[in-house]
Amino acid sequence: xxxxxxxxxxxxxxxxxxxxxxxxxxxxxxxxxxxxxxxxxxxxxxxxxxxxxxxxxxxxxxxxxxxxxxxxxxxxxxxxxxxxxxxxxxxxxxxxxxxxxxxxxxxxxxxxxxxxxxxxxxxxxxxxxxxxxxxxxxxxxxxxxxxxxxxxxxxxxxxxxxxxxxxxxxxxxxxxxxxxxxxxxxxxxxxxxxxxxxxxxxxxxxxxxxxxxxxxxxxxxxxxxxxxxxxxxxxxxxxxxxxxxxxxxxxxxxxxxxxxxxxxxxxxxxxxxxxxxxxxxxxxx
Amino acid sequence: xxxxxxxxxxxxxxxxxxxxxxxxxxxxxxxxxxxxxxxxxxxxxxxxxxxxxxxxxxxxxxxxxxxxxxxxxxxxxxxxxxxxxxxxxxxxxxxxxxxxxxxxxxxxxxxxxxxxxxxxxxxxxxxxxxxxxxxxxxxxxxxxxxxxxxxxxxxxxxxxxxxxxxxxxxxxxxxxxxxxxxxxxxxxxxxxxxxxxxxxxxxxxxxxxxxxxxxxxxxxxx
Numbered sequence: 420x421x422x423x424x425x426x427x428x429x430x431x432x433x434x435x436x437x438x439x440x441x442x443x444x445x446x447x448x449x450x451x452x453x454x455x456x457x458x459x460x461x462x463x464x465x466x467x468x469x470x471x472x473x474x475x476x477x478x479x480x481x482x483x484x485x486x487x488x489x490x491x492x493x494x495x496x497x498x499x500x501x502x503x504x505x506x507x508x509x510x511x512x513x514x515x516x517x518x519x520x521x522x523x524x525x526x527x528x529x530x531x532x533x534x535x536x537x538x539x540x541x542x543x544x545x546x547x548x549x550x551x552x553x554x555x556x557x558x559x560x561x562x563x564x565x566x567x568x569x570x571x572x573x574x575x576x577x578x579x580x581x582x583x584x585x586x587x588x589x590x591x592x593x594x595x596x597x598x599x600x601x602x603x604x605x606x607x608x609x610x611x612x613x614x615x616x617x618x619x620x621x622x623x624x625x626x627x628x629x630x631x632x633x634x635x636x637x638x639x640x641x642x643x644x645x646x647x648x649x650x651x652x653x654x655x656x657x658x659x660x661x662x663x664x665x666x667x668x669x670x671x672x673x674x675x676x677x678x679x680x681x682x683x684x685x686x687x688x689x690x691x692x693x694x695x696x697x698x699x700x701x702x703x704x
Numbered sequence: 705x706x707x708x709x710x711x712x713x714x715x716x717x718x719x720x721x722x723x724x725x726x727x728x729x730x731x732x733x734x735x736x737x738x739x740x741x742x743x744x745x746x747x748x749x750x751x752x753x754x755x756x757x758x759x760x761x762x763x764x765x766x767x768x769x770x771x772x773x774x775x776x777x778x779x780x781x782x783x784x785x786x787x788x789x790x791x792x793x794x795x796x797x798x799x800x801x802x803x804x805x806x807x808x809x810x811x812x813x814x815x816x817x818x819x820x821x822x823x824x825x826x827x828x829x830x831x832x833x834x835x836x837x838x839x840x841x842x843x844x845x846x847x848x849x850x851x852x853x854x855x856x857x858x859x860x861x862x863x864x865x866x867x868x869x870x871x872x873x874x875x876x877x878x879x880x881x882x883x884x885x886x887x888x889x890x891x892x893x894x895x896x897x898x899x900x901x902x903x904x905x906x907x908x909x910x911x912x913x914x915x916x917x918x919x920x921x922x923x924x925x926x
Contacts, residue, residue, distance in 0.1 A: 455871075458881060458884075459880045459881060459883070459884035460884070461884055461885060465881065465884050465885045466881035466885060467881075467885040468713055468714060468717075469714070469716075469717045472885075493791075493871055494871060494873060494877070495869075495870070495871040496868065496869055499777075499869055499870060499871065502777075502781055503781075503871070506781045506784050506785070507784075508780070508781075508784060508791075
């Protein structure tokens with residue numbers, strides 16, 4: 420028994436030392452920024468053969484090189500990213516992040532680097548157009564909690580003029596599959612995802628576009644404690660003007676039209692008021 | 705490239721994720737063991753004042769009563785306000801402290817299963833209380849605890865997969881990477897991951913059972 424106890428004790432010590440090592444978070448050198456990404460969200464960020472890939476990853480690396488700072492990526496599930504940014508566990512959030520009023524109260528956005536619009540998807544053989552697909556007793560699929568659901572409720576369903584029922588799904592993939600079976604007549608989804616489904620060979624087509632011009636941007640903690648917002652804004656503009664941005668995007672979504680940068684900057688975002696960090700000539704009055 | 709080629713190519717990353725899960729498991733079980741044993745000894749043999757006993761009971765109730773996913777968030781974001789804790793450190797702490805609450809109860813029942821007459825006999829022979837615990841009760845209690853402890857071991861292995869919510873890239877997260885980068889194959893990828901968890905679970909339990917047999921008191925083997 421005595422022997423057993425001694426070996427248990429030494430195992431305890433060894434593990435305690437191991438934990439001690441793990442507990443200490445890697446100290447941040449001043450110029451290394453931790454970039455939080457959701458690495459299961461292609462084409463923006465994902466992992467293939469152990470390497471980070473995606474538009475946000477490549478663009479972030481290009482921006483860091485352009486502006487001369489170092490970055491390291493930290494993967495986290497999407498719902499954890501904004502809290503992590505707000506509590507400064509990460510310095511920069513880079514993923515397909517939509518700029519919303521609610522979010523802008525907790526985090527600061529860079530200038531928009533992408534713009535999504537919603538499209539109405541219908542089965543390949545359907546004769547519906549963008550208006551007939553969303554009226555007259557149609558059942559329309561959206562992802563529950565998405566910006567598309569919010570937009571449809573606000574602008575179509577709640578007005579009471581149009582007879583439309585929303586079917587809410589856990590994910591757009593199931594919505595699109597349900598449309599193929601015929602349970603719903605159309606699906607409203609953002610254009611970047613729609614293009615992915617079409618490229619993946621699903622039997623669907625776009626009946627038309629709804630121009631909501633939702634901007635996507637990078638984000639930093641509120642009030643930019645690291646002073647990196649200006650660097651990011653200048654970096655985004657620089658890789659856009661050099662053509663590197665278009666090259667990156669086209670390598671992930673072939674055939675896509677790249678929105679101009681800076682795009683539409685909503686009034687409700689305080690970092691879009693003049694002067695914008697790093698780009699004083701830009702901004703809303 | 706079909707999914708089997710991708711799985712073959714990415715298998716080292718799955719093993720790396722499994723390694724992270726194993727280190728997390730070992731660390732949390734050790735914290736749970738040391739702290740759980742201390743709580744058990746204090747509950748059974750410590751001073752019976754409310755000052756000592758109430759905080760222990762409160763600790764055990766709180767940590768057994770809150771979902772681990774909430775604990776992970778509390779430790780990662782809450783502790784960060786005072787100390788820059790890493791995601792892995794937060795996972796070890798949250799899960800280790802909770803395991804301590806569970807393990808304390810495993811040990812308590814093991815200690816209480818040693819007939820109380822033995823303690824009396826030991827004291828009657830002139831042993832001090834501490835000596836009696838150490839030489840008479842503890843060796844038997846620890847043997848009794850191995851069986852129920854395999855349960856704790858098995859359930860903690862599976863819970864390590866939750867650590868990904870705060871950014872610990874373990875086996876389940878590595879599997880997510882393969883699923884999203886190949887746009888599907890949920891069933892195939894998770895079947896492989898399930899097998900890896902199962903193998904780890906079985907081999908750990910086999911070791912523990914072998915340990916139990918080896919330590920069995922002669923004449924009292926099952």
